[in-house]
Amino acid sequence: MMRKIGIAFRPHNLLNIQNWLLSSRKILEIRTLSAQASSTTEIGSIDTGAPVENGDSKKNLSKAMKAYLDRAREHDEFMNAQRVEFEIGKRHLANMMGENPETFTQADIDNAIEYLFPSGLYQKHARPIMKPPEEVFPQRKAAEFDETGRPYHFLFYTGRSNFYQVLYDVVEHINEMYKFEDSMTRKNLQPDPMLKLNLSGTEWIAKSALEFRVVETVSDREYNTFVTAMDRLSNMPFAYKVKDFIMEYRVSLMNQSETYDAIKPQIREDGRESVTVYECRRKRAIGNVTVISPGTGKITINGQGISYFEGIQEREQILFPLIFSNMQNKVDIEAEMQNGGPSGQAGAIRYGISWALRSFVDQETMESMRLAGLLTFDIRVRERKKPGQAGARRKFTWKKR
Amino acid sequence: MLKATAYLFLKHSTHRAIPTRYLTAAAELQQDERLQSFRTQEADPSKHSKDHLAQFYTIPLSDRNVLFQHGGLPKTFQQHIKTFNETCLMVREPAVDIINCLKSIDYDKPAVRFVLYGKNGTGKSISLAHVLHYAFKNKFLIVHVPWVGDFMRHCKDSSNSETREGFIDLNINAAAWLLHFRTQNAELLKNPDLKISRDIQWTKRESTAKDSSILELIEHGINRMRFASDCVNILAEEIKLLSNAGICKTLVAIDGFNEFFYPTTKVYTEKKEIVHPNKITLTEGFLNLTKFDWKNAAVIVTVDEMTVKVHEEGTDPSMSHFPRFLLGKHGFEHLDPFLPVNVPLFSKKEHESIMDYFRERRWVRPYPGQDEELYFLSGGNPFTLLDYCKSL
Numbered sequence: 001m002m003r004k005i006g007i008a009f010r011p012h013n014l015l016n017i018q019n020w021l022l023s024s025r026k027i028l029e030i031r032t033l034s035a036q037a038s039s040t041t042e043i044g045s046i047d048t049g050a051p052v053e054n055g056d057s058k059k060n061l062s063k064a065m066k067a068y069l070d071r072a073r074e075h076d077e078f079m080n081a082q083r084v085e086f087e088i089g090k091r092h093l094a095n096m097m098g099e100n101p102e103t104f105t106q107a108d109i110d111n112a113i114e115y116l117f118p119s120g121l122y123q124k125h126a127r128p129i130m131k132p133p134e135e136v137f138p139q140r141k142a143a144e145f146d147e148t149g150r151p152y153h154f155l156f157y158t159g160r161s162n163f164y165q166v167l168y169d170v171v172e173h174i175n176e177m178y179k180f181e182d183s184m185t186r187k188n189l190q191p192d193p194m195l196k197l198n199l200s201g202t203e204w205i206a207k208s209a210l211e212f213r214v215v216e217t218v219s220d221r222e223y224n225t226f227v228t229a230m231d232r233l234s235n236m237p238f239a240y241k242v243k244d245f246i247m248e249y250r251v252s253l254m255n256q257s258e259t260y261d262a263i264k265p266q267i268r269e270d271g272r273e274s275v276t277v278y279e280c281r282r283k284r285a286i287g288n289v290t291v292i293s294p295g296t297g298k299i300t301i302n303g304q305g306i307s308y309f310e311g312i313q314e315r316e317q318i319l320f321p322l323i324f325s326n327m328q329n330k331v332d333i334e335a336e337m338q339n340g341g342p343s344g345q346a347g348a349i350r351y352g353i354s355w356a357l358r359s360f361v362d363q364e365t366m367e368s369m370r371l372a373g374l375l376t377f378d379i380r381v382r383e384r385k386k387p388g389q390a391g392a393r394r395k396f397t398w399k400k401r
Numbered sequence: 402m403l404k405a406t407a408y409l410f411l412k413h414s415t416h417r418a419i420p421t422r423y424l425t426a427a428a429e430l431q432q433d434e435r436l437q438s439f440r441t442q443e444a445d446p447s448k449h450s451k452d453h454l455a456q457f458y459t460i461p462l463s464d465r466n467v468l469f470q471h472g473g474l475p476k477t478f479q480q481h482i483k484t485f486n487e488t489c490l491m492v493r494e495p496a497v498d499i500i501n502c503l504k505s506i507d508y509d510k511p512a513v514r515f516v517l518y519g520k521n522g523t524g525k526s527i528s529l530a531h532v533l534h535y536a537f538k539n540k541f542l543i544v545h546v547p548w549v550g551d552f553m554r555h556c557k558d559s560s561n562s563e564t565r566e567g568f569i570d571l572n573i574n575a576a577a578w579l580l581h582f583r584t585q586n587a588e589l590l591k592n593p594d595l596k597i598s599r600d601i602q603w604t605k606r607e608s609t610a611k612d613s614s615i616l617e618l619i620e621h622g623i624n625r626m627r628f629a630s631d632c633v634n635i636l637a638e639e640i641k642l643l644s645n646a647g648i649c650k651t652l653v654a655i656d657g658f659n660e661f662f663y664p665t666t667k668v669y670t671e672k673k674e675i676v677h678p679n680k681i682t683l684t685e686g687f688l689n690l691t692k693f694d695w696k697n698a699a700v701i702v703t704v705d706e707m708t709v710k711v712h713e714e715g716t717d718p719s720m721s722h723f724p725r726f727l728l729g730k731h732g733f734e735h736l737d738p739f740l741p742v743n744v745p746l747f748s749k750k751e752h753e754s755i756m757d758y759f760r761e762r763r764w765v766r767p768y769p770g771q772d773e774e775l776y777f778l779s780g781g782n783p784f785t786l787l788d789y790c791k792s793l
Contacts, residue, residue: 306777307520319777320403328773
């Protein structure tokens with residue numbers, strides 16, 4: 001049975017994370033069954049204290065094995081109790097909501113909880129939840145050895161059998177690749193450039209994700225080894241043959257193309273192109289910014305010129321994206337701002353200008369604007385005053401007496 | 402400097418911090434070889450025309466010492482005179498327009514009134530100084546008030562008038578102004594034709610006889626400070642009479658004229674009550690001079706937002722730099738009809754000219770994109786530009 005688990009852990013058998021979750025649940029079931037099976041036999045034999053037919057197995061049972069089995073049994077009992085509780089709770093909830101308990105899904109549970117226990121807490125993970133116990137309590141590794149103490153996995157003595165299994169698979173693939181490459185060379189065939197593996201927009205899964213996946217702790221050094229090995233595999237000319245395996249260990253970055261797609265300019269009555277960014281914000285300020293191209297560098301803020309802002313800091317804030325993208329004197333700007341103070345309004349206009357300028361600059365400039373932080377929304381806001389303190393952080397003057 | 406910063410960022414667009422030495426390198430001199438003729442050798446303001454616009458001309462030291470010895474140029478500008486070691490003014494359109502008008506108007510008609518208006522720091526006082534220089538060169542009798550705020554807000558002392566019930570004298574200020582008047586018109590006052598038209602009985606013992614010279618009257622005001630305020634008013638009347646008689650040609654120039662109509666002053670009575678400007682003796686004389694009921698004269702006044710801003714905390718949304726707002730109903734009716742002359746913000750050409758001047762004087766260090774950046778940041782406002790150039 002544990003070999004099966006080993007196979008199930010082989011990530012190349014998994015299609016994606018969702019499948020992985022499914023299979024992990026399966027594994028859990030398998031684990032539970034095995035633990036139950038072993039514990040029942042053992043409990044029987046221990047509790048009765050009666051002479052046992054299979055005397056050899058009892059003799060061979062080491063102390064470590066026994067302690068492990070006790071722990072496993074406790075855990076399983078606990079999990080079973082939790083599972084039963086969850087099922088009952090779910091049915092209660094379904095009745096309260098007037099739904100059919102049989103078809104009550106997890107999404108329904110979440111909705112019901114949100115409805116019955118509305119929470120104003122900011123942190124989502126601090127709000128009340130009701131989830132299957134498997135998701136709430138951390139997973140534990142099942143027994144990796146049989147009753148005689150013989151490990152199931154051939155890499156058991158590495159201490160991190162699942163992790164090293166991944167590395168083993170990588171090397172196997174690399175070796176296969178070498179062979180395949182040789183055969184192709186013999187046939188005078190080149191790798192298909194159309195099929196070339198495109199890893200842009202994705203990155204290797206983080207150490208914590210890897211640890212979760214293999215249910216083992218992974219040191220920094222081991223993680224580096226993992227990344228190196230995967231890099232090596234993915235850089236091979238025929239790496240697209242094991243694309244599925246590689247992509248299992250990659251997660252996509254933020255979807256750039258979607259986020260940074262420039263707004264399509266509108267044609268104005270005077271024939272010029274304009275882009276309006278609505279609801280530009282910073283701190284308490286909010287407003288709309290319109291960039292008109294071609295222009296002469298004229299700027300209008302709430303009907304005034306740059307003199308709307310008295311400080312040089314605010315004026316520079318507005319000027320910077322224009323100078324950075326080399327668009328000064330090439331576009332006109334109109335801004336309507338409300339609320340907030342000068343620095344917030346200037347920041348919001350700066351953001352609006354940068355956001356709108358994407359429509360008029362090339363891809364390269366847009367990328368450097370992103371790197372310069374011009375396209376990043378500034379989430380900082382004023383920190384609230386705390387009771388018992390003079391300000392957000394400042395304390396009242398402390399006098400000994 | 403933003404351009405250099407952007408350039409450096411693009412050059413080192415990694416997440417590493419940019420080493421300081423690169424930033425210093427960016428600020429290094431990159432000599433701009435553009436040698437425009439931003440100066441004009443034409444030092445006579447009467448010959449300035451549209452061809453000289455946006456060019457600098459130098460006021461000779463001798464002229465400046467006579468004209469502006471007791472004020473008349475803004476404080477920041479005086480600092481620059483000291484720094485640059487020369488008195489350079491830019492020839493700008495409002496001053497040239499007024500000079501052209503002064504050349505062409507018929508002095509037998511009632512006095513023409515000009516009102517210079519514009520936003521804070523656009524150069525109203527400098528334009529006025531330019532016109533004054535023209536008047537000085539063309540032998541006008543100059544009646545110049547450097548800044549009315551000195552009377553209304555920064556008065557040295559105040560006392561009840563002895564001659565008129567309920568009025569307040571600002572004797573030290575009046576005497577200082579008489580001194581200023583005497584200095585500016587030192588040459589003209591030597592003219593023996595400038596005589597007073599009547600006997601003036603100051604007290605039982607002191608009097609100034611008819612047909613004694615104007616200079617005597619002024620000397621009396623300066624020496625006997627008690628009578629300085631009354632002396633100013635009498636002088637104003639006499640100047641009007643003399644101009645009407647065609648003995649002299651007069652130019653009245655008053656900076657911050659709207660202060661004569663602004664109800665709040667910092668002059669207080671003995672009971673600590675605020676004195677309205679029309680209860681101050683000096684006001685009468687200068688308002689008399691700005692009427693149109695005389696000839697051989699021209700009047701140039703400026704109206705300034707600063708008056709209102711200084712008195713009121715926070716800015717009023719209805720705040721405006723236009724004469725109707727600043728003068729108020731009475732002031733507007735007093736001056737009406739007048740010629741409003743707008744002092745605009747810098748044009749691009751003027752901006753480049755002044756930046757060239759600063760660079761020539763080694764006041765700013767050049768860097769790429771300097772002119773455009775500063776023009777945007779200052780919004781074409783000369784005063785703001787001076788402020789921003791301090792650190793460059």
